[in-house]
Amino acid sequence: MRNKEIANLLKTYASLLAIKGENFFKVRAYQEAGRVLENLPTPIEKLIKEGYDLTQFEGIGKDLAKTVEEIVTTSTFKKLEEIKKEYPLSLLELLEIEGLGAKRVNRLYKKLKISSKQQLCQEVKNLSTLEGFGKKLQQKILQYCQEGVGSKKFLWAEAKEYLQELQEYLLKIDPKKLSVAGSFRRKKEVVGDIDLLASKDNFQEVIKHFIQYPKIKKVLGAGETKASVILEGGLKVDLRSVEEESFGAALQYFTGSKAHNVKIRKIAQEQGLKVNEYGVFKKDKKVAGKEEEEVYKILGLCWIEPELREDRGEIEACKENKLPKLITTKDLQGDLHLHTNWSDGRHSLLEMAKAGKELGYSYLAITDHSKRLTIANGLDEKRLLKQIEEIKRLNEELKGFTLLTGMEVDILEDGSLDLKDEVLKELDVVVISLHYKFNLSKKRQTLRVLKAFDNPYVNIFAHPTARRINLRPPVEIDLEKVFLEAKERNIALEINSQPDRLDLDDKSILLAKKIGAKMVINSDAHNIYALDYIEYGVNQARRGWCEKTEIINTLKLKDLKTFLRSRG
DNA sequence: GCCGTTTTCGGCCCGACTGTTTTCAGTCG
Numbered sequence: 001m002r003n004k005e006i007a008n009l010l011k012t013y014a015s016l017l018a019i020k021g022e023n024f025f026k027v028r029a030y031q032e033a034g035r036v037l038e039n040l041p042t043p044i045e046k047l048i049k050e051g052y053d054l055t056q057f058e059g060i061g062k063d064l065a066k067t068v069e070e071i072v073t074t075s076t077f078k079k080l081e082e083i084k085k086e087y088p089l090s091l092l093e094l095l096e097i098e099g100l101g102a103k104r105v106n107r108l109y110k111k112l113k114i115s116s117k118q119q120l121c122q123e124v125k126n127l128s129t130l131e132g133f134g135k136k137l138q139q140k141i142l143q144y145c146q147e148g149v150g151s152k153k154f155l156w157a158e159a160k161e162y163l164q165e166l167q168e169y170l171l172k173i174d175p176k177k178l179s180v181a182g183s184f185r186r187k188k189e190v191v192g193d194i195d196l197l198a199s200k201d202n203f204q205e206v207i208k209h210f211i212q213y214p215k216i217k218k219v220l221g222a223g224e225t226k227a228s229v230i231l232e233g234g235l236k237v238d239l240r241s242v243e244e245e246s247f248g249a250a251l252q253y254f255t256g257s258k259a260h261n262v263k264i265r266k267i268a269q270e271q272g273l274k275v276n277e278y279g280v281f282k283k284d285k286k287v288a289g290k291e292e293e294e295v296y297k298i299l300g301l302c303w304i305e306p307e308l309r310e311d312r313g314e315i316e317a318c319k320e321n322k323l324p325k326l327i328t329t330k331d332l333q334g335d336l337h338l339h340t341n342w343s344d345g346r347h348s349l350l351e352m353a354k355a356g357k358e359l360g361y362s363y364l365a366i367t368d369h370s371k372r373l374t375i376a377n378g379l380d381e382k383r384l385l386k387q388i389e390e391i392k393r394l395n396e397e398l399k400g401f402t403l404l405t406g407m408e409v410d411i412l413e414d415g416s417l418d419l420k421d422e423v424l425k426e427l428d429v430v431v432i433s434l435h436y437k438f439n440l441s442k443k444r445q446t447l448r449v450l451k452a453f454d455n456p457y458v459n460i461f462a463h464p465t466a467r468r469i470n471l472r473p474p475v476e477i478d479l480e481k482v483f484l485e486a487k488e489r490n491i492a493l494e495i496n497s498q499p500d501r502l503d504l505d506d507k508s509i510l511l512a513k514k515i516g517a518k519m520v521i522n523s524d525a526h527n528i529y530a531l532d533y534i535e536y537g538v539n540q541a542r543r544g545w546c547e548k549t550e551i552i553n554t555l556k557l558k559d560l561k562t563f564l565r566s567r568g
Numbered sequence: 569g570c571c572g573t574t575t576t577c578g579g580c581c582c583g584a585c586t587g588t589t590t591t592c593a594g595t596c597g
Contacts, residue, residue: 025580029569061570099586101595134588182597195597226585238597253582258597265581276582 001045006071007038010064013080015095016087018102019109032059035259037068039312041511043480048072090116097144099137107132121145153190154235155469157499157536160184162235163194166213173209176201177247181254186306187539189502190469193236195254203241210239246278249289252296253277259311260304267299267315275299307542312510326542327521329535331554334363337408337431337462337494337522338531342387343368344376346527349387349394349403355528357401363557365404365429366391370418372410373435379407381423388426402557404428408462413437415451417458424457429564431494433462434475442476449477453485459564460520461486463496463503471500479508480515487517490566492552495521495544497537509544518563520552 014030036059037044047054054065071077087109093116094105107130108114114123124142127133154162163180170178175198179185182195198206207227211219220228226240242250253261253276261275268275273282279289280298288294293303301318305326308314317323339345340352347355349366356364366387369378379387388405395403406429410418417424417432424430432452440448452458464482465474486493493512496503501524504512512519521537523530541551548554552563 023569026569028580032570059570063569099595103594132588132594134586136587221585223585254597256597258581262581269581274582277584 001072001075003040003044004038006044006068007034009071009077009080010034010037010067012089012092013077013083015092015102016080016083016089019087019091019095019106020083021102021106029059029064033064033068035311036060039310039507041507041514044068045072046480088115093117094120097141099140104132117145153192153470155499156184156187156189156191156539157533159191159194159235162231162233162237165215166231166237169213170196170198170206170210173202173206175199175203175206177242177244179247179251181251182256185255186257186309187543189505189540189543193238196237196239197242197247197250197254198239199244199247200241201244207239207241243278244290245286246289248292249275249279249295250277251292255306255309257310260309260314263311263315264295264299264301267301271299273299305542307539308545310543324545324547327538327546327548327551327554329538330360331548331551332361332521332534332538333556333560334361334365334404334553335523335525335531335534336365336404336406336429336460336520336553337367337496338364338525339368339408340366342366342383343373343378344526349390351528352525352531353394353398353401353403355531357398359531362400363402363404363560365406365431367406367408367429367431370407370409372412372418378410378418381420384419384423385426406431408433410435411448411452413440413448415448415454417452417455421455421457424455427457428561429459430455430457431460431462432458434466438466438472438475440476442478445475446478446481449482450485453482453489453491456567458489458491459567460492460494460522462494462522462524463498463501464493465503465505465508467501467503467505469500469502474503479511483512483515483517486512487515490518490563492518492520492563495519495537495541495546497521497523497533497535497540499533499536502536502540504540504544506540506543509541509546513545513550518552519546519550522553 010030011034014027018027036057048069054060054068055062091105091109094100111130112123112126114120124138124145127138177199179197180194181197183191184194207222210227211222211229215232216229217232218230220230226238228238230236265275268280273280279286280295288298296303302323304314304318335356338352340349341347352364369376371378371380384407391403391405405427407419407427408431411432411434412418465477467474483493493504495509521534521541523533525531525533552560555563
């Protein structure tokens with residue numbers, strides 16, 4: 001069972017406990033345990049097998065450790081099964097509706113026997129008999145039933161496009177300060193909404209301007225201090241006013257994550273201080289808040305990069321002076337996975353080279369698809385040899401820039417590669433990846449990849465889980481085994497920058513880092529513009545605590561070649 | 569249910585807003 005699945009069981013149990021009306025702190029304990037476990041880089045199954053004491057993790061005590069062990073070893077969770085008899089799982093759907101929390105859901109169920117969205121929508125008329133269901137709330141539920149507004153998550157890259165346009169519009173009115181906070185600032189791969197902070201000076205004017213933005217689908221509310229809208233396309237945006245004196249504290253507060261902030265406030269408390277969105281207070285006296293750095297500093301902490309603020313050890317790392325120096329796009333010397341019009345790309349070798357040079361790179365590896373992908377006009381051995389000749393010729397023209405020869409070779413079902421070794425050995429960079437047979441068992445998928453690693457010419461394992469966010473789940477594969485083997489054999493693991501791939505994800509990157517495997521951040525561009533996607537891959541790498549030294553395409557060409565040749 | 573240098577009980581992060589009330593519960597971030 002994956003960590004995520006175990007965590008989900010605990011969270012589900014927590015939600016049902018909350019609906020039942022159990023002690024709030026007990027509920028939170030289960031939620032918290034779920035959060036801690038899903039963030040673990042190592043499979044819990046493995047830890048338990050090795051006899052690791054789970055109570056070592058913060059937030060997991062004797063009882064929870066036992067529960068987790070029960071889940072892992074017996075694949076059952078008795079307490080959950082029991083509470084499910086009393087409170088059906090479908091109640092959880094109701095919690096997704098804005099305005100409905102545990103208490104109201106309980107009342108719906110106990111008084112009206114409503115246990116699903118569908119039932120709720122059928123019985124909206126009868127709600128007035130219930131305590132705590134006034135006119136407005138009924139209206140809201142009715143609307144929800146009519147529109148079926150889901151809680152759609154947006155890719156970070158999509159949200160960025162919406163945000164850029166909106167920001168340009170907002171800046172016309174010249175708010176003194178305007179910052180984005182929330183999960184967007186933390187560069188999460190998907191975001192539910194966008195939080196904007198503006199200074200209070202001319203806020204009424206700013207808000208008025210904001211709600212007149214032409215691309216708004218709906219204004220949810222506009223008050224003295226906050227306005228909420230839904231943009232065309234469905235993205236929700238909150239804009240808040242903030243006193244300039246409190247801007248840093250508000251930015252810290254609204255950037256989150258929630259878990260990070262909880263810990264920050266606990267630390268404050270231990271020092272007799274109090275942190276809220278207005279500042280840091282000693283009794284009633286404000287001692288910091290204008291700048292975000294101050295908030296951390298006064299608590300004896302260092303400023304922490306937003307990408308790290310997930311309570312995955314960043315606060316402890318700061319105390320031990322072990323925070324990573326995160327990689328930036330400027331550290332990259334080149335891109336080692338991209339396509340041209342030789343297969344399914346749009347631009348020519350030369351056009352790609354020029355675009356790469358313009359980005360400030362010193363090398364690009366051309367890695368078109370191999371022959372199995374006929375739909376992408378994949379290259380066979382003969383065409384590849386021709387392309388190699390062409391690249392050699394081009395390199396004589398290109399000054400101060402190098403095209404590396406390469407190929408994205410399909411891993412076949414049995415783990416062999418789609419092209420013959422005689423040709424692979426001619427290449428500078430051999431990228432391998434999965435493009436079909438995604439639903440093999442974990443064991444077979446892992447063996448398939450490890451077998452492919454046996455090939456002595458392989459350099460990079462691209463988009464290792466083959467997931468596509470919101471479209472396709474990751475394949476079942478034992479990443480730890482794969483990463484250990486990759487480290488052993490000097491194969492770099494890819495962080496693919498396509499906005500819906502971002503594969504490896506942040507947690508897997510942390511695992512790879514811990515194991516000591518090398519990684520590479522690639523655009524997988526199919527045209528010259530998509531080379532810029534590299535930003536998204538860098539975001540993901542940063543969320544995975546990556547430093548320059550862990551990423552091979554930060555190497556100068558000479559050193560890169562040494563690394564690539566260390567195989568075979 | 570977790571946690572502990574004020575420890576085995578009695579705390580547990582904090583504040584705003586909304587809508588429902590008539591002093592505040594419930595939800596949210």
